[in-house]
Amino acid sequence: MKKPTLHDVATAAGVSTRTVSRVVNGESGMSEATRERIRAAIKDVGYLPNLAARSLVTRKTKTIGLVVGELTDPFFPELADGVMRAARRRDHTILLSATSDDANLQTEILERMASQGVDAVIIFPVFGTEPILRDLAEGGLAIVVVDAEAPAPTIASVASDIRAGAALATAHLLERGHRRVGMLSNVRSHSRWREGAFVSTLEAAGLDSSLIARAAPTLEGGRRAADELISKHPSTTAVFAYNDVMAIGALQYLQGSGRIVPGDVAVVGFDDIPMTELITPPLSTVRLDRERVGVEAVRMAVALASDGAVPDPVAIPVELVVRHTT
Amino acid sequence: MKKPTLHDVATAAGVSTRTVSRVVNGESGMSEATRERIRAAIKDVGYLPNLAARSLVTRKTKTIGLVVGELTDPFFPELADGVMRAARRRDHTILLSATSDDANLQTEILERMASQGVDAVIIFPVFGTEPILRDLAEGGLAIVVVDAEAPAPTIASVASDIRAGAALATAHLLERGHRRVGMLSNVRSHSRWREGAFVSTLEAAGLDSSLIARAAPTLEGGRRAADELISKHPSTTAVFAYNDVMAIGALQYLQGSGRIVPGDVAVVGFDDIPMTELITPPLSTVRLDRERVGVEAVRMAVALASDGAVPDPVAIPVELVVRHTT
DNA sequence: TACAGTTGGGTCAACGCTGACGTGATCGTC
DNA sequence: GACGATCACGTCAGCGTTGACCCAACTGTA
Numbered sequence: 001m002k003k004p005t006l007h008d009v010a011t012a013a014g015v016s017t018r019t020v021s022r023v024v025n026g027e028s029g030m031s032e033a034t035r036e037r038i039r040a041a042i043k044d045v046g047y048l049p050n051l052a053a054r055s056l057v058t059r060k061t062k063t064i065g066l067v068v069g070e071l072t073d074p075f076f077p078e079l080a081d082g083v084m085r086a087a088r089r090r091d092h093t094i095l096l097s098a099t100s101d102d103a104n105l106q107t108e109i110l111e112r113m114a115s116q117g118v119d120a121v122i123i124f125p126v127f128g129t130e131p132i133l134r135d136l137a138e139g140g141l142a143i144v145v146v147d148a149e150a151p152a153p154t155i156a157s158v159a160s161d162i163r164a165g166a167a168l169a170t171a172h173l174l175e176r177g178h179r180r181v182g183m184l185s186n187v188r189s190h191s192r193w194r195e196g197a198f199v200s201t202l203e204a205a206g207l208d209s210s211l212i213a214r215a216a217p218t219l220e221g222g223r224r225a226a227d228e229l230i231s232k233h234p235s236t237t238a239v240f241a242y243n244d245v246m247a248i249g250a251l252q253y254l255q256g257s258g259r260i261v262p263g264d265v266a267v268v269g270f271d272d273i274p275m276t277e278l279i280t281p282p283l284s285t286v287r288l289d290r291e292r293v294g295v296e297a298v299r300m301a302v303a304l305a306s307d308g309a310v311p312d313p314v315a316i317p318v319e320l321v322v323r324h325t326t
Numbered sequence: 327m328k329k330p331t332l333h334d335v336a337t338a339a340g341v342s343t344r345t346v347s348r349v350v351n352g353e354s355g356m357s358e359a360t361r362e363r364i365r366a367a368i369k370d371v372g373y374l375p376n377l378a379a380r381s382l383v384t385r386k387t388k389t390i391g392l393v394v395g396e397l398t399d400p401f402f403p404e405l406a407d408g409v410m411r412a413a414r415r416r417d418h419t420i421l422l423s424a425t426s427d428d429a430n431l432q433t434e435i436l437e438r439m440a441s442q443g444v445d446a447v448i449i450f451p452v453f454g455t456e457p458i459l460r461d462l463a464e465g466g467l468a469i470v471v472v473d474a475e476a477p478a479p480t481i482a483s484v485a486s487d488i489r490a491g492a493a494l495a496t497a498h499l500l501e502r503g504h505r506r507v508g509m510l511s512n513v514r515s516h517s518r519w520r521e522g523a524f525v526s527t528l529e530a531a532g533l534d535s536s537l538i539a540r541a542a543p544t545l546e547g548g549r550r551a552a553d554e555l556i557s558k559h560p561s562t563t564a565v566f567a568y569n570d571v572m573a574i575g576a577l578q579y580l581q582g583s584g585r586i587v588p589g590d591v592a593v594v595g596f597d598d599i600p601m602t603e604l605i606t607p608p609l610s611t612v613r614l615d616r617e618r619v620g621v622e623a624v625r626m627a628v629a630l631a632s633d634g635a636v637p638d639p640v641a642i643p644v645e646l647v648v649r650h651t652t
Numbered sequence: 653t654a655c656a657g658t659t660g661g662g663t664c665a666a667c668g669c670t671g672a673c674g675t676g677a678t679c680g681t682c
Numbered sequence: 683g684a685c686g687a688t689c690a691c692g693t694c695a696g697c698g699t700t701g702a703c704c705c706a707a708c709t710g711t712a
Binding site: 002003046048049050051052053055056061063066070071072076077078080081084088093094095096097098111112114115116117139140248274275278279280 | 404407
Binding site: 341343344357381382 | 693
């Protein structure tokens with residue numbers, strides 16, 4: 001019933017544990033015959049290495065922590081998919097946790113992960129926790145932040161090229177001939193990049209860039225922000241939303257108030273979550289390559305954990321997807 | 327730079343490591359004064375317990391493996407949310423992996439998790455891998471299967487009450503007056519429960535229960551199965567789909583071929599994934615309480631890992647949600 | 653033949669922690 | 683005031699592995 005150890009395999013094969021350890025780790029230096037004999041013994045007794053014991057001496061766990069905000073964020077599944085695929089390719093395991101956007105919980109989670117001995121952490125940081133991350137990084141934890149700026153030179157970062165995406169979306173609206181363009185932004189001010197690109201694109205075209213309403217990045221928030229923006233500025237003919245969820249909320253508000261999309265008001269979202277093509281009308285949006293972000297994050301995490309060298313920040317290209325709301 | 331250990335705290339506080347260990351683990355038997363002194367020392371040196379070392383001696387990792395099919399399965403996020411919340415409450419960590427429905431990969435993942443020393447595994451098993459799970463369970467791995475029958479008496483199981491849900495959906499269609507009711511089923515025969523309840527509900531009403539088309543449980547599969555069913559049996563006035571994704575595919579096919587839903591053909595889905603209320607028209611479906619499934623699974627996993635006693639299988643109640651496609 | 657190098661192993665300690673057990677001091681009791 | 687119980691710690695070994703080092707037998711070479 002109790003698990004076989006190196007020692008069990010060793011006695012079964014008539015060698016020392018050290019020799020068994022060598023074949024388990026694919027080291028060289030024993031005859032083909034004993035190697036085969038040991039392999040057979042391993043299968044025979046059903047031996048599996050005890051990773052806790054191994055990591056106690058090697059100081060590596062081949063484990064990466066993944067810390068996100070909410071699992072139900074439509075952003076998550078593809079990101080996690082990329083992370084897991086890349087992790088498996090590099091023979092690493094993923095420890096998952098969600099912060100629910102709570103800074104204390106995030107700290108607790110990171111401490112637990114450090115205790116577990118993760119080689120690195122890939123994190124979607126709670127807004128405003130940069131100093132905490134900085135401290136942890138100085139304490140020796142390898143950190144890769146996703147979709148945020150690296151809070152310290154020892155922290156790596158991957159992000160979609162959000163600025164470019166927001167510029168793309170805004171410019172697209174201008175090309176369609178819109179001159180009164182609003183933005184539905186996020187109160188929790190993660191949206192600096194998006195707002196910045198929105199504003200500068202409009203200013204470059206000599207247009208009013210002040211039509212911005214802010215709300216929570218939810219369906220309800222989208223409805224509310226759209227209501228606020230349109231009520232205050234009825235002449236608005238197009239809106240760029242912080243993300244697809246808000247865009248869909250805006251769509252609901254617009255259609256609910258008898259407006260035609262895109263006839264009366266055009267809408268562009270951001271993210272290209274799976275449901276964008278299933279709603280009516282299908283949403284124009286900016287596609288983020290979430291899976292690739294995940295893959296890059298793992299690459300960086302592994303590099304950071306082995307060399308200790310901090311990889312350069314990477315921006316993953318985005319793409320405008322024109323459907324039927326613009 | 328290197329991490330402080332019990333020993334570092336001990337010298338800092340002027341006690342033995344054993345005493346520090348006692349306060350870390352909240353054991354009793356030391357004066358309030360030394361307890362405080364040690365607590366201060368812990369903060370001071372920034373000590374975090376090394377869980378690998380601890381689990382090497384306690385033979386517990388307080389870690390639970392979660393093995394799903396695909397992260398992008400809309401079923402996943404809420405399940406994982408429940409699992410993670412429950413795990414945190416019980417002070418456990420989650421190790422995540424996806425099988426992509428590949429039996430070999432699943433075996434590899436389970437072996438790795440066993441190597442990591444997980445206390446238990448919560449798994450959405452790949453169809454047909456029951457014997458493998460049975461072996462693993464006999465080898466001492468604590469397993470909880472989700473939405474599947476327990477393959478052995480030593481394996482625990484939680485599932486939504488799928489049979490009841492399918493009966494509810496079918497009966498609802500009959501109440502609406504439909505007499506030619508079809509089903510869009512899953513080729514990968516996970517759907518025994520659903521088909522069984524569908525057939526017996528129709529038979530109890532003395533109706534034809536043979537209108538079943540099978541395809542992959544995807545959008546495309548839903549379109550294809552609907553096409554096949556309606557082409558072969560044009561008199562069909564209602565369909566019950568294996569899941570919401572197939573139902574939405576069917577909706578696309580029906581609307582694409584000029585039919586009115588629910589006027590010409592009514593549609594009921596299964597699962598109640600988030601996008602069901604966002605599409606047009608909003609989909610009638612059977613709501614599964616995925617989060618609660620996750621919570622129950624963790625409860626069982628922890629029980630199984632501590633007592634070794636196998637909890638009784640649990641069926642989580644479901645609920646019919648009538649929207650606008652029926 | 654003598655000697656250096658290589659091949660195929662083995663020995664031992666240490667990683668950080670906790671279970672089992674020991675011990676000296678204090679306390680209560682009759 | 684003698685003695686058992688309790689308190690507040692300390693000692694030691696061992697969990698399963700690997701790094702560092704050792705060693706005996708063989709191989710080739712001068």
